[in-house]
Amino acid sequence: MRCAEVREKLTEYQLGLLDEAEAETLRLHLDDCAACREELAVLERMDALIAPAERVAAPEGMWLAVHARIKPRHSPWWRSWMEAPRPALAMAAALLLAVGGIWLGLRGMRDDAAYEVLASDYQEQQIVAQWSQPLADDAALGVIYASLGGTRETQ
Amino acid sequence: MTRRLLTVLTAIAAVTAVLLAAWLTLRLTSGEGEDASELVRSARAALDTVAVRGTVLTTVRTLDGEREVRALMHRGEGRFTMRILSGPGEGTQVRRQGEAVWIEGREGRVGRRSEIGVGELDSDLLARNWDFVSEGTRRVAGRVTTLVRGAGPGGGLTLAVDRETGFPLHISRTDPRGRLVSETTWLDADFSVQPPALVTAPPEAEGGPRRRSVTLAEARAAVGFVVYEPGWVPEGWELHGWYLQESPRMTLVQARFSDGIRPLVVIQREAGQEPGSAGAGAERLGGEQRRERSGVHRQRDEEARGRPRESGSQPHERPQRPLEHLRGTGADASRRQMDGTVVVVIGPLSREERERVLDAMKAP
Structure with a gap:
């Protein structure tokens, strides 16, 4: 040993x-x-x-008094958030994203709703003008041109 | 201690120098970051001269969202034939020959026909407005291409230019806000083909519109309504010309501006000119959904009227009709009636800019 x-x-x-x-x-x-x-x-x-030292019992209520005098620890405000359960945090974030997405979507719809659609007479003018520019995307313009309906500017 | 620190710093400097040298070598050999204006010019020329046939995948942003369409494209010598293979227009053929563009239905019936101009590249305008840079190589349709990106007043343009032929095998555009306008990519490309055969372009329809290039004075003399002159357009846009389009149904005067790549058009016509128009209204593209005009949709322009006018424009006391903003495929528009003339501004501008163009229209 x-x-x-x-x-x-x-x-x-x-x-x-x-x-x-x-x-x-x-x-x-x-x-x-x-x-x-x-x-x-x-x-x-x-x-x-x-060995000669005498054992002395602690007076009753001493630990309660000690506990009461211990200063509470001051944590930064964000620590309580960090200490929250992670699934709760994830759900809160997901909820925030969903609400934000819906709000943005509704706002976009409202903006679109405030717009009328350009009549095909004018659409055609714009496509023809685009086709007359260099580096025109013939295929894309062809797709739009083929999709033009017979709507007319009337007002 | 100091000696050890010096050793560490020397090692870091050496590694940095090696990495920098490698990065510079890669950039120089790939051409990345270089000015690509010459490549753009050669791509423009190749669109006219190179014969190619293949399948293209095109995405366009329409009023109902992005629409993806496959088509068989055959082009060369400035003409093309395009057969739509998927989507609502499946089976439809779009042809271009000379300055005529027209549609042939599945049964060969000729539909809409338009006269388009030849898109010559204005090198000076392009140089003033657009910066094109090379961004390395990409494989498109199994071929090696150089990727070129450019930005100008009307938005962004990306090309993938075939190294061998100079032909752009990919073209995409974005608006000034960075949203996709359209994108076309060749999925396969056969450069060994002959150009599409010459065909007899269909005659213009009886009473169909005839468009001719005119001066402002000629346009004013030719029509019975007041033709206004744009007094302000955003920086970078230059007047390309005036056009007069006449048909028994409607006469349009068009001022066309360009930033070198994209157009901005200002159309004028007589208010209520079209016969038999009572009750008809603006409809969705393709006639999908008709919408009634309503007070909610109209946006009053008190603010616009209160805005100081551009110097040189002539203020007029005549009452103006409400300003309206309209959505279009490719570009949005704003419209206002001024006395007996309806003025429409269409182009990749912000709503405020279109409104300002309308505000600055000058009466004769």
């Missing part, structure tokens, strides 16, 4: 808490090791110093 292991168990040895076999092993080591014996002697001296 090495000194380090012996010293770890010296307190238990001194208090008689080790089983017989282990105590015997320590005893054999102490017979041969002066340093460990000295360590044991220190423990015994400390024990001798503590």
Whole structure:
């Protein structure tokens, strides 16, 4: 047994808490090791110093009084948010996104609703003008041109 | 300690230098970030000269959202034939030959026909308004292309220019707010084909519109309503010309502006000119849903009337009809009746800019 292991168990040895076999092993080591014996002697001296001290029971209500005097810890305001359960945070974020999306969508619909549609007479003019520009996207203009209805500007 | 710090700093500097050198080498070899105006000019030329046939996928932003259409495109020598393969217009054919564009139905019946101009590239206008930069290479239709992005007053333009032929195998446009206007990508392209065969363009319909290039004075002399002159347009837009379109049904005067790539048109016509128009109203594109005009839809323009006029424009005391804003495919519009003339501004401008164009219209 090495000194380090012996010293770890010296307190238990001194208090008689080790089983017989282990105590015997320590005893054999102490017979041969002066340093460990000295360590044991220190423990015994400390024990001798503590032994006369009287045990005093704490007065009733002392811990309640101590607790009451402990200052509450001031956390930053955001810490309580961070300490909230994560699923709750995720749901709140999802709800916020959904409400925001609906609001934006409704706003867009309202904007569109305020617009009339350009009559095809004018659409055609715009397409023809676009076709007369360089780098015209013939396929895209062709698709729009083919989709023009027979609506006429009338007002 | 100091020595160790110096060693670490030297190592960091060395790694940074190596990474910088590698990045510069990559940029220089790929041409990324370089001015691509010349590539744009060659792409414009290739649209007329290169013969190609293949399938294109086109996305256009319509009033009902984005619409994706596949089409078979065959083009060359300035003409094209396009057969729509999917969507509402499936089977319809759009043809261009010379300055005529027309539609042929599934049974070969000729539908709408329009006269379009040749879109010559105005290099000076393009140089003043647009910055084109190369953004490396992309594979489109199995071919190596150079990606070119440009931005101008009318929005953005992206091209993927075929390295071998100079033909743009991808064109996409966005409006000034960055929203997609249209996008066309070739899915396959055969450059070994002959141009589409010459055909006899269908005759203009009896009483169909005839459009001719005129001066403002000629336009004013030709029509029976007051033709206003635009006194203000946003910076970057330049007048390309005046056009007069006459048909028994309606006579239109059009001032066409350009930023080099996109048009801005100001159309004028006589109010209530069309015969038999009572009860008819604006309808959705394609005749999907008819909408009645209502007070809710009209937007009064007291604010506009209270705004100081541009210098040079002649203020007039005549009452104006309400200003209306209209949605269109490709570009929105604003319309106002001024005395007996209806003026419509269509183009990739903001609502406020269109309104200001209308405010600054000058009477003769």
